[in-house]
């Protein structure tokens with residue numbers, strides 16, 4: 001059976017206008033300024049698999065997630081989900097179908113549920129929006145089944161979100177996401193606000209649901225151990241660009257890009273490695289990024305070419321890397 | 332509901348933090364009782380008095396200037412005395428409070444009716460919509476409500492006949508007070524909306540293509556309306572005062588359907604000739620009413636939003 | 641003599657529904673130059689313990705029993721003024737959020753010199769020199785030039801380093817660091833960890849490091865204390881606790897941490913959630929989630945058992961049982 005592509009993102013660009021106010025700009029004759037949160041980024045996700053994005057804070061992971069979900073104006077590029085262009089103003093039904101296929105699980109379990117709604121209404125919202133229930137009784141039944149599926153009980157539907165702990169709220173969030181029967185879920189740091197023991201429960205629930213329902217995940221995290229646990233493929237992001245796309249096993253066994261190596265080296269682990277390399281330099285300002293390869297100011301292998309020419313993704317075995325040093329076999 | 336359900340409901344209610352805080356605030360309990368009593372007496376006035384002080388036919392000039400019952404010359408028939416036309420002060424106060432409360436409540440309803448939608452729309456849309464709405468609100472806030480009311484009153488007075496004016500006086504008053512005070516509700520609602528609109532539950536609603544009006548109505552509104560309503564309670568007291576002021580100045584409700592403010596004005600001219608009760612009792616009622624509503628408003632504000640303190 | 645010695649500390653919140661005891665009979669001590677990690681689930685009482693030491697418990701919270709000694713001196717019930725002096729002169733405090741700990745209106749140089757001048761008799765120039773020295777000590781490059789910068793001109797990691805510099809102004813003998821790296825990236829996190837270790841090693845500062853990240857503890861701490869629902873359940877040398885956790889909760893906690901290269905589809909986890917303070921079960925607070933309970937676990941709170949090893953304390957009836965059995969067999 002050929003692997004089917006569930007999600008395809010082609011040269012996605014998302015720019016934020018961060019210009020100073022009009023008057024200031026006119027007085028000081030300043031140009032408009034853009035923050036390139038996502039700059040020419042492409043990847044695809046195979047059906048039933050998990051594609052993860054890792055990177056430092058502010059590198060644009062959430063922005064990618066929000067654009068794929070259609071929550072964010074994209075500047076350029078194309079996003080195709082299950083073969084339909086999410087942004088295409090085509091037939092209404094198609095649009096609806098496409099929307100049905102994308103759901104999202106958010107980072108903060110406290111802000112992602114409307115505090116004034118009962119849990120059963122929260123979970124039923126997508127069912128109502130897409131008219132997926134025959135009648136009230138059917139809807140109630142679906143909600144009860146969903147709550148049980150995520151490890152809550154049907155009677156929890158009567159309660160309000162504040163009566164639940166962080167982990168339980170995240171379960172409610174998952175139940176809501178599943179209620180429109182999507183095939184594709186975006187998970188933006190779904191566990192980073194949770195304790196490790198609760199995190200394990202939620203991650204297990206997510207993998208179990210993936211196995212049962214054949215879900216496709218776009219998974220975002222900054223915790224490499226979580227990434228390792230969840231993903232099939234990993235994209236490493238730096239300042240709005242992807243610097244390495246690789247199967248998970250390759251990432252940890254055989255990291256190529258200097259940034260990936262640095263990330264891996266900085267993970268604290270339970271063995272308590274005593275001599276971790278100290279990282280020099282700070283994350284550059286995304287409004288005025290460096291020339292050439294964005295990573296060169298922090299890269300120990302940078303040469304003149306890195307300073308002037310932007311590297312493109314090149315295939316090396318199963319991995320695709322954007323690095324001159326790797327391409328020149330210096331690394 | 333089943334009996335068990337009712338009992339649970341009652342226990343939850345008694346156990347609730349709000350009930351607790353209410354029961355432990357004697358001032359609020361008294362204020363609530365006073366307000367309730369005034370409400371009932373004002374709107375059920377015929378049950379508490381047999382006089383109809385604003386029906387000219389029922390008045391008898393012989394009864395004019397009777398002092399309160401406990402003063403020399405007072406009679407138990409007119410507990411708070413009568414005014415220059417023989418009207419029973421107590422009855423006048425009941426009917427006057429009714430007018431005051433009506434104007435106060437309706438005008439606040441009008442101003443939150445304008446302010447909440449505009450605030451939500453401004454906060455949610457941002458950009459030029461926000462700028463336009465909030466600049467209008469700013470401009471409006473720089474003009475005192477009394478001036479706006481005087482202006483509207485002046486316009487209606489010159490444009491319609493005197494008889495007609497008496498008929499539309501109360502609606503005009505409600506409109507002018509209501510229009511004058513929407514900006515504060517718009518501001519509170521807008522700042523709440525600015526916080527809520529970036530929360531992820533809104534993103535989740537957008538994800539399933541919920542139309543913007545529904546997002547505003549079903550997600551944002553329930554989460555921002557609380558503080559606005561609390562401020563609105565105090566707004567009722569303010570509106571009653573503005574109405575009284577306007578009526579005192581003679582541009583509010585006409586003497587044929589007097590409010591507390593009108594009664595105070597009528598009584599004011601007799602103050603120096605010794606008939607103090609004509610103005611004193613309406614004024615006392617006004618103070619007690621405004622104070623009670625204010626106390627309830629303060630308590631609501633403190634209980635529901637500690638940050639506003 | 642230990643720098644910090646907490647014995648039998650209890651913290652409670654009087655509420656209208658009775659008294660919530662948030663921390664119960666907690667004892668621990670930290671030697672000079674030692675880093676004690678404090679871990680536990682959200683709401684376990686870690687921050688409360690830290691706040692009690694520096695006298696920053698938020699009312700109505702109060703210390704209801706036990707003593708806190710700093711260098712042998714009892715500081716449990718000092719007046720607010722006396723406590724402020726102790727805090728300024730001997731204890732450095734680092735809170736989680738680097739943004740709120742700095743005043744955005746003043747340059748970092750000014751904030752540092754102000755703090756130095758309030759606690760030490762120095763000339764303005766002397767204070768400036770000391771501030772610059774502190775900044776370079778915490779690893780801010782070119783401190784003379786950064787001296788007059790405002791907090792917003794720094795990245796998150798640098799801000800947190802400035803906060804640490806502030807905490808070091810008075811040459812403290814004790815640092816309370818409450819989740820100092822949680823808001824930061826892995827790469828920055830590594831820098832802060834290194835800094836804390838350097839301080840302990842070179843200046844002999846005793847450090848209480850509160851975090852829920854076992855990886856950070858593994859790498860930084862000498863000893864670790866595990867808190868569950870306001871009670872100490874296990875304490876010992878970091879390597880011992882991590883390699884051979886003995887309390888069932890610690891074991892579950894260690895197991896649920898995903899590790900790179902683990903390759904499990906399902907992570908082991910602890911079922912259920914930590915009980916709320918007002919619903920703590922009788923006996924051992926962990927009993928609803930524990931898989932190996934004895935009768936006694938439901939009736940009595942297990943005492944901290946130190947018989948096996950002076951350095952290792954575990955509060956679990958199972959282990960006491962085993963000891964007893966060993967002893968009877970021996971006899």
Ligand SMILES: Nc1ncnc2c1ncn2[C@@H]1O[C@H](COP(=O)(O)OP(=O)(O)OP(=O)(O)O)[C@@H](O)[C@H]1O
Pocket residue numbers: 016017018035037055056057058059060061062063064222286
């Ligand atoms: N609405 C916005 N307006 C302007 N800039 C924005 C906006 N949203 C995000 N950005 C900027 O875009 C960049 C990428 O942000 P994004 O939230 O995608 O990062 P992230 O990788 O998700 O980081 P984190 O791990 O902290 O969540 C950041 O520099 C951020 O400041």
Ligand SMILES: Nc1ncnc2c1ncn2[C@@H]1O[C@H](COP(=O)(O)OP(=O)(O)OP(=O)(O)O)[C@@H](O)[C@H]1O
Pocket residue numbers: 653660662680681682683684685686687688689698699700701852917
């Ligand atoms: N003002 C308060 N009133 C009542 N209970 C409180 C108050 N402050 C804290 N608590 C309770 O004390 C317990 C311990 O809180 P603490 O902040 O120490 O937790 P923590 O271990 O630091 O958790 P986290 O990892 O979330 O920071 C919590 O269960 C909390 O509900």
Ligand SMILES: [Mg+2]
Pocket residue numbers: 061062063
């Ligand atoms: Mg993000």
Ligand SMILES: [Mg+2]
Pocket residue numbers: 686687688818
């Ligand atoms: Mg804490």
